[in-house]
Amino acid sequence: GNSVTQMEGPVTLSEEAFLTINCTYTATGYPSLFWYVQYPGEGLQLLLKATKADDKGSNKGFEATYRKETTSFHLEKGSVQVSDSAVYFCALSDPTYNTDKLIFGTGTRLQVFP
Amino acid sequence: EPEVTQTPSHQVTQMGQEVILRCVPISNHLYFYWYRQILGQKVEFLVSFYNNEISEKSEIFDDQFSVERPDGSNFTLKIRSTKLEDSAMYFCASRLGLADTDTQYFGPGTRLTVL
Numbered sequence: 265g266n267s268v269t270q271m272e273g274p275v276t277l278s279e280e281a282f283l284t285i286n287c288t289y290t291a292t293g294y295p296s297l298f299w300y301v302q303y304p305g306e307g308l309q310l311l312l313k314a315t316k317a318d319d320k321g322s323n324k325g326f327e328a329t330y331r332k333e334t335t336s337f338h339l340e341k342g343s344v345q346v347s348d349s350a351v352y353f354c355a356l357s358d359p360t361y362n363t364d365k366l367i368f369g370t371g372t373r374l375q376v377f378p
Numbered sequence: 379e380p381e382v383t384q385t386p387s388h389q390v391t392q393m394g395q396e397v398i399l400r401c402v403p404i405s406n407h408l409y410f411y412w413y414r415q416i417l418g419q420k421v422e423f424l425v426s427f428y429n430n431e432i433s434e435k436s437e438i439f440d441d442q443f444s445v446e447r448p449d450g451s452n453f454t455l456k457i458r459s460t461k462l463e464d465s466a467m468y469f470c471a472s473r474l475g476l477a478d479t480d481t482q483y484f485g486p487g488t489r490l491t492v493l
Contacts, residue, residue: 268420300484307382308421308469308484353421364476365411365434368421 266291270354270369277344277376285339285372287328287354295356297321297330297337298366302351311339311352344376380404382485384470390491391460399455399488401470409473410453411482412445414438414466421469427453460492 270287277283289295299311299321312321317332326341337354354369383402391397403410412424425435427445444456453472457464467489471482 298481305486307384307486308471310481310483313481355421364409364473364482365423365426366413366421366482367423368413370418370420 266295266356266358266367268354268356268367268369270352270372272370273351273373275372275374277374279346279376279378280343281376283339283341283344283348283374285352285354285374287337287339287369289335289337289354289356291335291356291358293358295358297328298355298357299326299328299337299339300353300355300368302353302371304350308353344374346376346378349374349376380483382470382472382483384468384485384488386488387486388489388491390493393462393492394459397457397460397490399457399468399470399490401453401455401472401485402451403453403470403472404474404483405451407472407474407483409433409476409482410445410447411471411473412455413469413471413484415469415487416463416466424455424468457490460490462492465490465492 267290296315298313300308301311312323314321314330320329351371353371355366357364385400410427415421426433442458467487469487470485473482474480
């Protein structure tokens with residue numbers, strides 16, 4: 265079945281460091297891929313998405329490219345801030361299902377220190 | 379900005395008791411979802427709901443679970459007889475439609491603790 269695997273955390277960085285959070289997926293069809301972020305005490309917020317191969321999603325300085333050949337959707341940011349500290353979830357939706365349920369990874373906690 | 383709200387933020391209950399988790403989706407949204415996350419594990423899909431009926435459910439969503447949209451604004455998840463393993467964070471989500479531009483908006487979650 266479809267699944268998402270992402271790197272375990274926590275990821276601990278100093279402010280202005282480069283961030284990569286790895287995400288790989290398994291899917292039978294042509295899924296859409298997402299990164300959601302959860303700030304402390306809040307719900308899951310969509311950070312960025314890509315709906316087809318080679319698409320790049322970007323938002324708030326974060327980027328991820330849909331790589332079909334490596335089945336990956338790694339999240340990157342060139343210079344993290346303390347305010348980026350949160351839990352990041354990689355997810356996919358399988359277009360086979362009209363209701364478009366999301367399949368999530370386990371989440372990666374990012375801690376950024378000044 | 380409109381948001382999905384959930385109440386309560388934390389619910390503690392005894393094993394075997396019934397619980398109802400409440401969600402208020404964004405007002406013009408048509409698709410509704412429940413997910414849960416057991417501590418340290420993945421966020422898992424439970425059920426989706428459209429046009430006043432369940433459109434899809436996972437294996438987790440057995441006869442102990444039910445959903446309802448009783449009044450056109452609330453969307454509830456009921457667990458009839460809670461088990462210890464139902465302890466988790468439960469997230470509600472809603473979506474306007476199924477276009478690529480539409481996304482699922484999540485609530486802050488309800489933490490359910492079953493003792």
